[in-house]
Amino acid sequence: MSILVDEAVNQSLVSSVKYTSKDFSSDQDVRWCPGCGDYSVLAQVQRILPELNYPKEKIVFISGIGCSSRFPYYMDTYGFHGIHGRATAIASGLKIARPDLMVWVATGDGDGLSIGGNHMIHVLRRNIDLNILLFNNQIYGLTKGQYSPTSESGKITKSSPVGSVDMPFNPASLALGSGGTFVARSLDRDPKHMQTIIKRAAEHKGTSFVEIYQNCNVFNDGAFFQFTEKETKSDSVVFLEHGKPLVFGKDGDKGIKLDGFSPTVVSLKDGSHSTNDLLIHNEKDSTLAFILANMTYNEEMPRPVGIFLAVDRPRYEDEMEKQIDSAISKRGKGQLDKLLNGGDTWVIQ
Amino acid sequence: MEKETRVLDEVTIRFAGDSGDGMQLTGGQFTNTSAAMGNDLSTLPDYPAEIRAPIGTTYGVSGFQIHFGATEINTPGDHCDILVAMNAASLKVNLRSLQENGIIIVNTDGFGDKNLKLAGYSQSPLADGSLTKYQLFQVDITKLTNLALADMNLPQKTIDKTKNFFALGMMYWMFNRTLDNTNQWIIDKFGKKPEMVEANSRVMKAGWNYAETTDVFAVKYDVKPAPLTPGKYRNINGNQAAALGLVAAAHQANLDLFLGTYPITPASDILHELATFKNFRVKTFQCEDEIAGITSAIGASFGGALAATTTSGPGLALKTEAMGLAVMVELPLVIINVQRGGPSTGLPTKTEQADLLQAIYGRNGESPIPVIAASTPSDCFTMAFEASRIALKYMTPVILLTDGYLGNGSEPWLLPQEKDLPSIAPKFRTNPENYLPYLRDDVTLSREWAIPGTIGLEHRIGGLEKQDKTGNINYEPENHDLMVKLRAAKVERIANDIPLAKVDGPESGDLLVVGWGGTYGTIKTAVERKLKEGKSVAHLHLKYINPLPKNVGEILSKYKYVLVPEINLGQLIKILREKFLIPAIGLNKVQGLPFRSIEIEEKIDSVLGGKL
Numbered sequence: 001m002s003i004l005v006d007e008a009v010n011q012s013l014v015s016s017v018k019y020t021s022k023d024f025s026s027d028q029d030v031r032w033c034p035g036c037g038d039y040s041v042l043a044q045v046q047r048i049l050p051e052l053n054y055p056k057e058k059i060v061f062i063s064g065i066g067c068s069s070r071f072p073y074y075m076d077t078y079g080f081h082g083i084h085g086r087a088t089a090i091a092s093g094l095k096i097a098r099p100d101l102m103v104w105v106a107t108g109d110g111d112g113l114s115i116g117g118n119h120m121i122h123v124l125r126r127n128i129d130l131n132i133l134l135f136n137n138q139i140y141g142l143t144k145g146q147y148s149p150t151s152e153s154g155k156i157t158k159s160s161p162v163g164s165v166d167m168p169f170n171p172a173s174l175a176l177g178s179g180g181t182f183v184a185r186s187l188d189r190d191p192k193h194m195q196t197i198i199k200r201a202a203e204h205k206g207t208s209f210v211e212i213y214q215n216c217n218v219f220n221d222g223a224f225f226q227f228t229e230k231e232t233k234s235d236s237v238v239f240l241e242h243g244k245p246l247v248f249g250k251d252g253d254k255g256i257k258l259d260g261f262s263p264t265v266v267s268l269k270d271g272s273h274s275t276n277d278l279l280i281h282n283e284k285d286s287t288l289a290f291i292l293a294n295m296t297y298n299e300e301m302p303r304p305v306g307i308f309l310a311v312d313r314p315r316y317e318d319e320m321e322k323q324i325d326s327a328i329s330k331r332g333k334g335q336l337d338k339l340l341n342g343g344d345t346w347v348i349q
Numbered sequence: 350m351e352k353e354t355r356v357l358d359e360v361t362i363r364f365a366g367d368s369g370d371g372m373q374l375t376g377g378q379f380t381n382t383s384a385a386m387g388n389d390l391s392t393l394p395d396y397p398a399e400i401r402a403p404i405g406t407t408y409g410v411s412g413f414q415i416h417f418g419a420t421e422i423n424t425p426g427d428h429c430d431i432l433v434a435m436n437a438a439s440l441k442v443n444l445r446s447l448q449e450n451g452i453i454i455v456n457t458d459g460f461g462d463k464n465l466k467l468a469g470y471s472q473s474p475l476a477d478g479s480l481t482k483y484q485l486f487q488v489d490i491t492k493l494t495n496l497a498l499a500d501m502n503l504p505q506k507t508i509d510k511t512k513n514f515f516a517l518g519m520m521y522w523m524f525n526r527t528l529d530n531t532n533q534w535i536i537d538k539f540g541k542k543p544e545m546v547e548a549n550s551r552v553m554k555a556g557w558n559y560a561e562t563t564d565v566f567a568v569k570y571d572v573k574p575a576p577l578t579p580g581k582y583r584n585i586n587g588n589q590a591a592a593l594g595l596v597a598a599a600h601q602a603n604l605d606l607f608l609g610t611y612p613i614t615p616a617s618d619i620l621h622e623l624a625t626f627k628n629f630r631v632k633t634f635q636c637e638d639e640i641a642g643i644t645s646a647i648g649a650s651f652g653g654a655l656a657a658t659t660t661s662g663p664g665l666a667l668k669t670e671a672m673g674l675a676v677m678v679e680l681p682l683v684i685i686n687v688q689r690g691g692p693s694t695g696l697p698t699k700t701e702q703a704d705l706l707q708a709i710y711g712r713n714g715e716s717p718i719p720v721i722a723a724s725t726p727s728d729c730f731t732m733a734f735e736a737s738r739i740a741l742k743y744m745t746p747v748i749l750l751t752d753g754y755l756g757n758g759s760e761p762w763l764l765p766q767e768k769d770l771p772s773i774a775p776k777f778r779t780n781p782e783n784y785l786p787y788l789r790d791d792v793t794l795s796r797e798w799a800i801p802g803t804i805g806l807e808h809r810i811g812g813l814e815k816q817d818k819t820g821n822i823n824y825e826p827e828n829h830d831l832m833v834k835l836r837a838a839k840v841e842r843i844a845n846d847i848p849l850a851k852v853d854g855p856e857s858g859d860l861l862v863v864g865w866g867g868t869y870g871t872i873k874t875a876v877e878r879k880l881k882e883g884k885s886v887a888h889l890h891l892k893y894i895n896p897l898p899k900n901v902g903e904i905l906s907k908y909k910y911v912l913v914p915e916i917n918l919g920q921l922i923k924i925l926r927e928k929f930l931i932p933a934i935g936l937n938k939v940q941g942l943p944f945r946s947i948e949i950e951e952k953i954d955s956v957l958g959g960k961l
């Protein structure tokens with residue numbers, strides 16, 4: 001880093017202070033609608049940060065525009081509320097300039113996948129070490145209820161009175177297709193699960209993409225209730241756990257096995273299959289990750305939730321630092337006079 | 350036979366050929382040699398828009414113009430005196446820029462039936478008498494090059510690649526130039542391939558010998574060294590200079606330079622240049638689009654880098670919203686717009702000055718941004734440095750306008766020394782006591798720069814309206830009114846921190862010609878000629894446009910007429926009329942080309958003659 005930055009900032013990457021979740025809440029009133037799923041994400045993030053033992057002043061939250069993008073104001077860390085869709089680009093610049101910071105992005109399905117879709121796919125392929133929390137509520141909340149790029153086809157909203165004719169994105173597949181190295185999904189109404197995923201995302205070295213199903217109780221209430229409420233959850237969700245067979249259903253009575261490349265649901269109760277027949281999740285296997293992510297809008301299949309993929313690949317900012325180090329070791333630290341006097345010069349007497 | 354030598358004060362040569370003929374290299378070599386021999390000079394390449402246009406076509410023609418002299422040279426030349434045309438298409442495209450009675454040197458091999466057809470000639474211009482008002486020299490450069498290398502057993506492709514050196518050799522002979530510089534360059538460039546060193550040197554010498562020994566050329570010319578300020582020089586184009594200016598500013602400020610950008614003609618060379626300065630810890634981030642270019646730079650600036658983004662017109666349009674964000678969060682940012690012909694995609698490789706109003710006013714809301722403009726290629730260094738200084742001191746985005754003509758044009762640059770550069774001393778806030786993100790300095794009105802990583806200064810900023818001092822979100826009417834006015838006042842205060850405007854010529858009189866940006870050299874040349882004729886005319890060139898230097902109004906009031914030549918439909922003139930309520934007269938041309946001095950001279954004459 002530059003001389004001036006070095007002088008100003010804390011050099012340590014380990015906190016000397018023991019934080020509690022309170023240390024991370026700012027003095028600003030939280031202004032989301034009562035009952036909004038965003039509260040849960042905020043609470044889980046504030047709960048996990050102390051466990052990371054990272055100096056608070058080196059943590060930055062960056063957002064774009066939308067309900068979820070208010071997030072940075074509620075965190076007592078450095079924060080940047082950007083413009084619509086650009087959170088990932090702002091965060092990329094910050095992280096490249098300052099690899100010592102832990103940079104989070106709070107974005108939504110509109111901010112991150114519609115107006116900011118381009119930046120999203122590019123940050124994923126570059127594998128810049130950002131932790132991206134994508135609050136997916138399948139609706140535009142802040143602009144009061146138009147369909148979003150993740151709204152289901154046929155969705156009736158103010159801007160689609162007879163149903164939208166758009167095909168929705170599957171965020172997990174998009175992230176995988178963009179070369180994401182950490183792709184996960186979690187649920188606003190499953191705090192424990194979300195905490196685990198957030199922690200893993202923070203620890204991952206590279207871009208972490210976490211899609212969080214988030215209930216907008218004002219404009220799209222219950223969009224995910226099938227996956228989050230007790231009555232239906234166990235039959236509708238399969239939790240992905242590394243090294244474990246894909247079991248779901250009440251009392252674990254169902255499982256998923258691979259038929260060629262197609263996952264199918266089998267019964268573990270009727271004696272036809274045992275857990276030995278089931279697909280074992282491997283979060284290092286990118287082909288499998290695609291197969292699992294593709295189950296998302298398949299009516300026959302439970303909704304996959306958890307970590308689809310977690311693999312290592314060099315980080316953009318590290319590679320850039322390496323090029324800088326190698327240039328300095330080869331050519332010496334840049335000297336301005338030498339630079340100005342470079343090229344073909346001549347002297348006029 | 351002893352050949353005649355004539356002494357010339359200044360000459361303009363245009364080298365033209367097919368894209369593959371190496372004309373840029375030839376022009377570049379002629380430039381370096383002339384510079385080393387002490388001439389003042391100015392150059393302008395003219396690239397084809399197509400990357401690999403079909404060989405022999407008019408749209409594949411590549412040109413390079415050099416204007417050099419024993420006197421001060423301010424422009425690449427209105428017209429050329431000598432045109433070197435390697436094929437029919439290059440003659441066709443460039444003939445219009447040749448002076449009457451000028452010299453044409455053609456490679457006759459480039460005028461075969463096929464070439465003539467591709468160039469759109471129904472009969473050969475070399476034979477149909479259409480060139481009689483010029484001095485035409487016909488040389489079969491291709492054949493002579495082949496002869497020179499006959500014993501070397503080189504592939505024909507390699508031989509063809511050396512024929513530009515034959516043309517260069519002839520020009521070196523004609524202008525009494527040494528071959529040493531280029532021979533040295535050839536050794537440096539092809540050192541690992543001895544046969545290439547031999548071939549290129551030999552062909553250049555063959556060109557020289559041909560001109561010396563045959564009867565084709567009877568006259569050679571001598572252009573004496575110019576009375577330049579003593580010192581060390583290098584030749585530099587505007588894009589290189591802008592890149593160096595940014596590196597120098599970051600270095601002086603003890604900051605790392607971050608460039609977030611997206612390739613766009615004619616600004617990409619700044620990126621290319623900066624990408625080579627990794628040992629200065631320069632980070633160049635080639636983004637997915639223009640918006641990411643600027644927003645990543647804003648992110649880097651938040652982190653404490655000297656951040657910049659570079660672009661050209663359409664790209665500046667895309668950055669608009671983010672510029673407003675930079676205004677709102679009050680972070681330093683340098684935005685360089687190398688202007689090109691617009692609107693829309695427009696004329697990517699041609700020059701224009703039509704983004705001035707966009708730069709000053711083109712955003713939603715009251716969104717004041719300082720705007721400055723470079724006036725010559727090497728001035729891009731000074732102004733990029735200056736843009737950085739202002740951005741850091743006033744915690745604001747700054748737009749630097751250059752243009753394609755400055756970016757690609759080059760001139761000798763008296764090298765500045767590190768110790769002569771103005772000081773830039775940004776400070777980060779580190780004291781957590783009583784910190785409020787939007788507390789302002791009394792003099793500059795700028796807020797403090799507090800970067801992530803600093804203990805106890807955790808704070809949030811963003812694009813929503815801020816409460817005065819605290820920076821918290823605030824929608825109160827009085828607060829918004831106050832903040833809008835504070836942001837405007839901050840930019841206005843920069844007027845206290847920039848040099849007063851200076852007039853070239855008499856301090857009062859009949860006519861003041863006011864320009865900005867790349868028209869500097871042309872206006873200067875025109876005004877100087879008119880001054881020599883005894884006309885009452887002066888030149889004011891504005892490098893700071895928003896805010897204007899404090900004395901501009903006073904200067905304008907001292908002349909009967911104010912003439913504002915611009916390569917747009919009248920943009921600076923609108924500002925001058927609005928601010929100073931003067932009936933300024935415009936001279937406007939929008940052809941994607943620089944003005945010619947003669948056009949400005951004619952307008953000066955007509956204004957002074959009472960024809961407004």
Ligand code: SF4
Binds near residue numbers: 037068141
């Ligand atoms: S509109 Fe919906 S997403 Fe936005 S705060 Fe209210 S409940 Fe939450």
